[in-house]
Amino acid sequence: MDKNKQAVFITGGTSGIGFSLVEKYIQEGFFVVINYCNGGKNISIVIDKLLISGYVENKDYIFFRADITNESELTNLFTSIDSSIIEKICICINNAGILKRGSILELNQSDWVDVFNVNVFGVVNVSKLIATKCKNLNNIVNIGSIRGEPAISRTNNIAYSISKSTIPTLTAVMAKSFGPQIRVNSILPGTIDTPQRQGISEEELELYGESNTICSRLGKPEEIAELCFFITSKKSSYITGSSFVIDGGYTVNYIK
Numbered sequence: 648m649d650k651n652k653q654a655v656f657i658t659g660g661t662s663g664i665g666f667s668l669v670e671k672y673i674q675e676g677f678f679v680v681i682n683y684c685n686g687g688k689n690i691s692i693v694i695d696k697l698l699i700s701g702y703v704e705n706k707d708y709i710f711f712r713a714d715i716t717n718e719s720e721l722t723n724l725f726t727s728i729d730s731s732i733i734e735k736i737c738i739c740i741n742n743a744g745i746l747k748r749g750s751i752l753e754l755n756q757s758d759w760v761d762v763f764n765v766n767v768f769g770v771v772n773v774s775k776l777i778a779t780k781c782k783n784l785n786n787i788v789n790i791g792s793i794r795g796e797p798a799i800s801r802t803n804n805i806a807y808s809i810s811k812s813t814i815p816t817l818t819a820v821m822a823k824s825f826g827p828q829i830r831v832n833s834i835l836p837g838t839i840d841t842p843q844r845q846g847i848s849e850e851e852l853e854l855y856g857e858s859n860t861i862c863s864r865l866g867k868p869e870e871i872a873e874l875c876f877f878i879t880s881k882k883s884s885y886i887t888g889s890s891f892v893i894d895g896g897y898t899v900n901y902i903k
């Protein structure tokens with residue numbers, strides 16, 4: 648790793664929005680620590696995609712396999728990262744998330760626990776660890792969802808919607824706890840074209856997808872990465888404790 652580079656820690660960086668975040672920060676000259684959990688098969692795809700742009704493992708990025716739901720595993724594995732990289736981490740992006748389909752009558756408690764473990768406690772575990780260990784940390788971004796808004800919540804994604812509803816408040820409290828040294832903000836995307844939306848039926852897409860956005864299309868992962876980069880840049884130095892909707896106008900178009 649180039650001594651002059653700053654570093655970014657990105658959870659769930661091997662897929663979808665996370666991978667676009669990885670690409671964006673590498674392109675902007677950051678060294679990226681790419682966290683993932685189960686996605687072994689994605690690793691070689693990520694390596695190949697980054698190589699096409701001339702980016703190579705250890706020079707431009709490293710992988711960090713750790714389950715963010717397991718606080719002690721996460722903390723123990725973190726010590727395996729070179730201390731010169733840990734010192735350089737100035738941005739943490741809590742992007743990893745999971746979704747389980749089902750209504751209040753369909754999901755059982757273990758489904759709720761799984762979703763909350765990643766989408767809520769994962770954010771808490773990673774933020775606590777990075778804020779404690781990385782002395783140069785100046786920004787945290789939490790990826791929530793518009794589905795956390797009461798009016799936009801989905802009955803058949805209930806655990807996901809409720810888990811994501813915690814993100815704006817968690818972000819605000821973290822901003823108060825960690826400020827002024829560390830700014831904390833969140834991004835609330837609408838439907839973005841990533842693997843997470845695969846499996847959505849045509850009927851659901853008609854109801855909840857691009858036909859209901861003002862932009863008449865789904866969002867692209869790189870559009871989330873652009874907003875995130877701005878939020879963590881010096882250009883947004885007076886923004887903290889805030890949550891930003893990026894949904895092509897879906898929320899404001901919801902009730903016509």
Ligand SMILES: NC(=O)c1ccc[n+]([C@@H]2O[C@H](COP(=O)([O-])OP(=O)(O)OC[C@H]3O[C@@H](n4cnc5c(N)ncnc54)[C@H](OP(=O)(O)O)[C@@H]3O)[C@@H](O)[C@H]2O)c1
Nearest residue numbers: 659662663664683684685686715743744792838839841843
């Ligand atoms: N796509 C959308 O339409 C949309 C809309 C609003 C909000 N979001 C939010 O945006 C974020 C990214 O979504 P996406 O669609 O890009 O998701 P995705 O393609 O399904 O990728 C999810 C990532 O999270 C990682 N992950 C899951 N559980 C983990 C764990 N326990 N520990 C560490 N990493 C874990 C996965 O890694 P492994 O594969 O290695 O497990 C994967 O890299 C999520 O928080 C999601 O809720 C997405």
